[in-house]
Amino acid sequence: QVHLVDSGGGLVQAGGSLRLSCTASGRTFSGYTVGWFRQAPGKEREFVAAVNWSTGNTDYADSVKGRFTISRRNLLNTMYLQMNNLKPEDTAVYYCAGDRGSVSHNDGDYDYWGQGTQVTVSS
DSSP states (O other): OOEEEEEOOEEEETTOOEEEEEEEESSOSTTOEEEEEEEOTTSOOEEEEEEETTTOOEEEOTTTTTTEEEEEEGGGTEEEEEEOSOOGGGOEEEEEEEESSSOOSOGGGOOEEOOOEEEEEEO
């Protein structure tokens, strides 16, 4: 069983930056794809970014390419999402997720979820 804890959200002005963290307990991320989804009020949860822990392959939603960077620190069993040039439309609850398969944009493919961290971007 994998337990994910995500953190790092907050309130920031447009153009600012935040870094989200996701740490796993119970086992390592090795062999997993780990990613971020987000859900804004009244909207469906959507894919943001993901990384395959073993290969390092990454994928991003078009809306965040060039602004967000996903990375990992193997020894800490922690994944990060560096978010730069934040926009009001990035406001959402961000969830860390783990999947034993390859990188996927489908939240139904992910087996493990963090509790979510709120990101609010003011204009």
